[in-house]
Amino acid sequence: MRRIILKNAKENMILAKDIYSEDGKILVASGQKLTSSIIKRLKDFGVYDIYIVDDNTDIVEIEDVITKEIKEEAFRVVNTAFSLEYINSQEITPEIRLLISKIISQLIEQKEVVLNLCDIRTVGNYTLFHSLNTTVFALLVGIKLNYDYDKLLALGMGTLxxxxxxxxxxxxxxxxxxxxQEKxxxxxxxxxxxxxxxxxxxxxxxxxxxxxxxYHHERLDGSGYPFGKTRDEIPQTAKIVAVAxxxxxxxxxxEFRKRLKPHIAVEYLLNSCSTHFDSYIVSKFVTFISLFPIGTPVILNTREKGIVVHNNPKFPSRPIVRVLYDSEGRKLPYKKDIDLALNFHYYIVDVLEDIEL
Ligand SMILES: [Fe+2]
Structure with a gap:
């Protein structure tokens, strides 16, 4: 499996990750063979890149931290909770409580989580993925901070x-x-x-x-809103959600800008520690974020190009890279994996949009 830009997608390639529509339903399922009309549909839908099955890497599919069923349930709950006609109804409250309790159980079962952030998102389904992802991030921080169950439940519901x-x-x-404008x-x-x-x-x-x-937009130095509260005036749960x-x-x-790559976004968080964000919370957060998600095409300092095939929870910036092209740009005829955690003279110089094979 590897990530490619949709522009380079060809007929008969096999999709390796589900793509969701704006209302959280599966638009094209993983395992689907691409046809020209599916490629066009994805393009019309605003998809920029996709994951495809690729013989050069033996990763079939990346395990999500939460199951597909929970993801779909979360999308349904968020859609309902965010519709104006439901705002006066309390029917949704027990559903949200149940959903968060399921997410908590799934997360605490897993020991060393590395989030691969490989969901294909579009501008249209931003709220669905954003609500769910921030909830998973916040709960993982809460678990690392040894929150008890009730506190995790409150954190999860408030984050969603x-x-x-x-x-x-x-x-x-x-x-x-x-x-x-100011107004x-x-x-x-x-x-x-x-x-x-x-x-x-x-x-x-x-x-x-x-x-x-x-309080989720308050910042430690008082530069946030709505009140400009500082440090101890902001609840810890809101500080966690700020980071997530x-x-x-x-x-x-x-709508107004392109996304940043995970390693650049982590750099931003680290640079804004103690002014905007609580550094202890950020230090917990960065332990489970994969800087270079599995399937990402990268270039090494040796000019060799390859795909990230495994993430090491102890060294998030040093994954295992399967080299596909040598430093002269020639395709390698044999399998060569470099574990960057064991070979310190190798490092990732940049993330590529795609590797043409
Ligand atoms: Fe907000």
Missing amino acids: LHDIGKVKVPKTILSKKGPL EYEMIKMHTIIGYDILNSEYKFEQQVAEIAL DVFDTLVSDR
Whole structure:
């Protein structure tokens, strides 16, 4: 399995990762043989890259940290919770509680998680993936901080719905491409207070859940919103969501900018420690984020090109790379894996968009 850009996709290649539509249904399933009409459909849908089955790497499929069933259930719950007609209903609250408890059980079962972040996302399904990913990130941090079950449950529910207030901010402002006017930015900032009100008064969640929506844009140095709170004034759960939220936003394509690669987004978090983010939380966060997800094409300092085939939880920046092209650009006739954790004279110089085979 490897990642390729859709532009280079050819008929008869086999898709190795499901692609979801805007409402969270599977648009094209993994295992599907590509045809010209499927490729066109994916292009129309705004897909930029895909994972394909590839004989050069023996990775069949990457195990997700949560099952496909839970993912689909999460998409359904988020879709419902984020629809305006449901805002006054409390029916969804027990469903959210149940969903988060299932996610917690799946996460605590796994010892050394390395998140591969290889979901194919589009601008259209941003909210679904963003809500679910930030929840998984936040819960993994909570587990590392030895939160008890009730605290994890509150953290998970608040994270899943941290941006619920956006349902009452006009879409035209949320997805505006150009710079925002002051009045528009003020409206965006209001999603924190609106979110708190919805979670508190409409969905009747506990205070610890609702305050995550209220404080997730506060920053340690007081530069955040809505109140400009600093360090100890911000609940720890909201500090966790701040890190998870920013990271996931940076690695997603948005209407107004292209996504960053995971290793660049991690660099950003590390650089903003102690001004914006709690460094202890960031130090826990970076332990389970794969900097170079499996299937990523990379170039090494030796100019050899290859694909990441395994991530080492102890050394996230030093995966195993299967070299496919030598330093002169010739295709290797034999299998050559380099474990960067054992060979320190090798390192990844850059992530490539694609390797043409
Ligand atoms: Fe937000």
